[in-house]
Amino acid sequence: MIRALPDLLSAQTFDQVKERIQRSVSAIGYDYFLIGIEASPVVGKSRHTVETNYPRNCVERYNRQRWVACDPVVRHCRQSPVPLVWHRAHFSGEARQLYEESVAHGISTGVATAVRGAAQSRAMMISVANGEIYSSKLEAWLTETMPTIQLLASYAYEAISRIEEASTSAAIGLTRREDECLHWAAAGKTSWEISRILGCSESTVNFHFRNVIHKLGVSNRRQAVARALSLGLIKL
Incomplete structure (x- = not known):
């Protein structure tokens, strides 16, 4: 067994x-x-x-x-x-x-x-x-x-x-890029650092975070990371 x-x-x-x-x-x-x-x-x-x-x-x-x-x-x-x-x-x-x-x-x-x-x-x-x-x-x-x-x-x-x-x-419907941005934000990376990691512009990273904040029903990036961690969407 x-x-x-x-x-x-x-x-x-x-x-x-x-x-x-x-x-x-x-x-x-x-x-x-x-x-x-x-x-x-x-x-x-x-x-x-x-x-x-x-x-x-x-x-x-x-x-x-x-x-x-x-x-x-x-x-x-x-x-x-x-x-x-x-x-x-x-x-x-x-x-x-x-x-x-x-x-x-x-x-x-x-x-x-x-x-x-x-x-x-x-x-x-x-x-x-x-x-x-x-x-x-x-x-x-x-x-x-x-x-x-x-x-x-x-x-x-x-x-x-x-x-x-x-x-x-x-149910929340995060895209792959939104998920990646959340992951790196949870690791303490800034928008600029995430943009270098993902090979896109800083404004694109911020765009993804605005979508994440809306989908998770929170007010800012820090709350989005905390919410995602509590839901098990990301793990450290």
Whole structure:
């Protein structure tokens, strides 16, 4: 399974990511997975990405009840990067109903962990689960799989980020020259220096920057670079 992880990075769509993650978690011994990535600033909107193979009616019920507010697994991943072996004992009070309904769908025990990207610093959690009844023997197995789940989370994060970055770049519609100007501006180059690098006039470089500023919805070049970095359009 670990040897298959790099294949995640070649995924072109979220469906491909889900299909490859499903194969990976199944190879370990889990039936279900859920991945959640916090909202990313996209021109004109923000969104929260959730990818899962949980039963559809289970997900719909979770959303209708707004159980995310009391979900102890989500709460843990928001607060700590330390992996969590979760089971019935973690769900009390309002969350007990969430757990009982999850059990009815074959979701009883699992492992959850959180990661944060180096470039965009967005948090992501992944939780894998099956319907096994919790026991000390099962806990030992769950704990043994933790490093693999953490590794899977890192590859999944990178795969999803690449797809989102490609989608965002296409939506914004930067040209090749605009992208090059942004790249060199992020490296600290002036318009004159960029013009020498690209073999064009300084006024042409400034023209490209005016277009970039307009497309990114910012006020100046510095804000454009910061915006592009946050969206993953350029990397240092």
